[in-house]
Amino acid sequence: MILVTGGAGFIGANFVLDWLAANDEGIVNLDALTYAGNRANLASLDGDARHHFVHGDICDRALVDRLLAEHRPRAIVHFAAESHVDRSIHGPGDFMRTNVEGTFALLEAARTYWSALEGAEREGFRFLHVSTDEVYGSLGPKDPAFSETTAYAPNSPYSASKAASDHLVRAWHHTYGLPVLTTNCSNNYGPFQFPEKLIPLMIANAIDGRALPVYGDGLNVRDWLYVGDHCAAVRAVLARGRVGEVYNIGGWNEKPNREIVDTICALLDELRPDAAGPHTRLITFVKDRPGHDRRYAIDARKIERELGWRPAETFESGIRKTVTWYLEHLDWVRDVQSGAYRDWMARNYASRETHR
Numbered sequence: 001m002i003l004v005t006g007g008a009g010f011i012g013a014n015f016v017l018d019w020l021a022a023n024d025e026g027i028v029n030l031d032a033l034t035y036a037g038n039r040a041n042l043a044s045l046d047g048d049a050r051h052h053f054v055h056g057d058i059c060d061r062a063l064v065d066r067l068l069a070e071h072r073p074r075a076i077v078h079f080a081a082e083s084h085v086d087r088s089i090h091g092p093g094d095f096m097r098t099n100v101e102g103t104f105a106l107l108e109a110a111r112t113y114w115s116a117l118e119g120a121e122r123e124g125f126r127f128l129h130v131s132t133d134e135v136y137g138s139l140g141p142k143d144p145a146f147s148e149t150t151a152y153a154p155n156s157p158y159s160a161s162k163a164a165s166d167h168l169v170r171a172w173h174h175t176y177g178l179p180v181l182t183t184n185c186s187n188n189y190g191p192f193q194f195p196e197k198l199i200p201l202m203i204a205n206a207i208d209g210r211a212l213p214v215y216g217d218g219l220n221v222r223d224w225l226y227v228g229d230h231c232a233a234v235r236a237v238l239a240r241g242r243v244g245e246v247y248n249i250g251g252w253n254e255k256p257n258r259e260i261v262d263t264i265c266a267l268l269d270e271l272r273p274d275a276a277g278p279h280t281r282l283i284t285f286v287k288d289r290p291g292h293d294r295r296y297a298i299d300a301r302k303i304e305r306e307l308g309w310r311p312a313e314t315f316e317s318g319i320r321k322t323v324t325w326y327l328e329h330l331d332w333v334r335d336v337q338s339g340a341y342r343d344w345m346a347r348n349y350a351s352r353e354t355h356r
């Protein structure tokens with residue numbers, strides 16, 4: 001049995017589904033079902049006794065203590081977080097609470113639980129903390145990619161809160177000996193991603209014939225990884241990672257945002273031949289994100305060398321799968337585009353003056 005936090009969100013749900021497709025070990029899935037958490041992502045597991053869903057908050061120490069005592073997991077895989085940079089700019093409070101205080105509460109619960117274990121159970125226990133490349137800050141065009149020893153330099157409230165959580169995890173290992181593992185991954189994309197993030201937002205807007213809002217000059221660079229490859233990397237780190245180590249995860253796939261949007265438009269031109277095209281006519285350049293990091297790039301040689309992990313998807317195969325998934329799951333898209341979603345879109349995009 002493992003305890004997963006945030007398993008109703010984008011990456012967490014993909015992880016839970018992949019895990020249970022590959023082996024019979026059960027999962028306790030603790031998720032607060034914020035705007036980003038969605039039970040529908042896990043609908044295919046209804047009636048599956050291996051999946052035990054708990055609607056609750058990682059900050060609720062008594063609840064976490066009870067789950068650990070009841071289910072006696074051999075590992076905690078910690079995905080739960082507030083994850084959207086733009087939301088962290090509009091309202092950083094939730095990010096400090098969940099990402100910093102929530103990780104603190106989870107570490108303390110894990111420490112108490114692990115301290116009371118004995119023998120092989122104690123030896124085998126792991127706390128795997130899922131984090132991001134954004135903690136390393138922004139790269140210039142010629143800088144080498146982020147490695148595990150790159151100095152932390154977070155620039156947004158989101159990345160600062162994740163950096164803080166990474167430091168807590170590190171300290172709980174060095175001070176208390178808690179057997180932790182930390183992963184820092186690049187930008188993910190794939191099924192079930194909430195349409196506030198670049199790729200699903202562009203797909204959802206293009207399908208509806210709405211503007212495709214590109215921030216600034218569209219030349220900010222991100223390093224994209226298909227979510228299934230991230231999940232496989234997390235499984236490899238959990239199984240074979242060295243305790244106390246950090247593993248950077250990335251797809252060697254740097255691309256400027258404008259190229260991503262062009263690729264999505266080209267795929268939609270092909271897959272929706274009856275739509276009024278070309279979809280690039282919808283591209284609109286809008287006011288930049290404050291403090292917008294220019295470039296992220298991950299040096300993934302450590303996880304490749306030590307654990308033999310490699311991404312299975314190319315960007316071309318992964319983005320085609322992703323666009324196809326959204327076209328085949330328009331009901332899912334409509335469900336998450338609720339009143340609260342419309343409020344967010346109005347708040348984030350209304351104030352950005354636009355030019356084509």
Ligand code: NAD
Pocket residue numbers: 005006007008009010011012030031032033034035036037038056057058059078079080081082083084098102130131132133162184185186187188189194
């Ligand atoms: P997401 O926003 O899609 O999902 C987050 C999940 O956490 C949701 O199900 C939400 O309900 C849950 N949650 C939030 N606050 C909670 C709380 N207090 N208690 C319990 N559950 C809570 O996020 P995601 O994109 O799936 O990211 C998952 C993790 O991976 C995060 O830690 C994020 O920092 C990290 N990460 C994400 C990316 C990316 O590109 N999306 C890249 C690298 C790392």
Ligand code: TDX
Pocket residue numbers: 083084085086131132133134186187188196197198199201213214215216220221222257289
């Ligand atoms: O409407 C948009 N227009 C636009 O140009 C949005 C939402 C984004 N962008 C740009 C900003 C970024 O340069 O696209 C790029 C990607 O933006 P996001 O999808 O918001 O991702 P990013 O800010 O890079 O952060 C993501 O990757 C690291 C995740 O949201 C984080 O959770 C993860 O840690």
